[in-house]
Amino acid sequence: MDIIHKVPGYDHIYAYKSFLDEFDRLFKNDKDSLKRYKKSLARRLAMLDTAGITCIDNERFEYIEQDIYSIRFPKSKKNPRFMFTFCLGENNVILLTAFLEQNPSDYESPKRTSRNRIVLIRREFDL
Numbered sequence: 001m002d003i004i005h006k007v008p009g010y011d012h013i014y015a016y017k018s019f020l021d022e023f024d025r026l027f028k029n030d031k032d033s034l035k036r037y038k039k040s041l042a043r044r045l046a047m048l049d050t051a052g053i054t055c056i057d058n059e060r061f062e063y064i065e066q067d068i069y070s071i072r073f074p075k076s077k078k079n080p081r082f083m084f085t086f087c088l089g090e091n092n093v094i095l096l097t098a099f100l101e102q103n104p105s106d107y108e109s110p111k112r113t114s115r116n117r118i119v120l121i122r123r124e125f126d127l
Contacts, residue, residue: 003117003124004094009042010049014087015095016117022098026080037073037080044071045093048084052091064107068096068114081107083114087121094121 007013023041027034047055048071055061062070064083071082083096096114099106 003120007045007095010045012049012052012091013045013093013095016097016121019095019098023082026098026100027078033078037076037078040073041071041082048093052089052093053086054090064111064114067118068111081110083110085114085118085121 003017004014005017007015023038024034027037044060047058047060056063056069059074060072062072064070067085069084069086071084073080079101080098081101082098084093085096086092087094096117097110099110101107
């Protein structure tokens with residue numbers, strides 16, 4: 001499992017190998033925001049870990065396109081987004097990429113990155 005790893009503390013949450021570094025880089029100059037968003041992300045991951053795809057109806061999550069979803073912070077100042085997919089059933093989540101949304105076009109590059117990573121994951125695990 002070189003390209004993904006299990007996120008400690010969760011039963012069904014995995015992350016692409018560079019996800020945590022991408023997350024940290026979003027807030028590299030703002031340690032207070034990094035700490036706050038880590039706590040908020042942990043709460044949302046706990047929801048996904050417990051309820052799987054049924055969480056998608058919540059305002060904290062959004063469907064982006066085929067196999068790609070996003071964890072949202074709708075009222076936050078920095079507006080981070082964390083794209084993920086479900087794999088091997090509706091309960092296993094793989095965190096794909098992290099970015100800050102300032103306008104709708106900010107989704108284009110992360111969507112491409114997410115699609116490419118899904119292909120790599122499927123290839124790696126013969127899915």
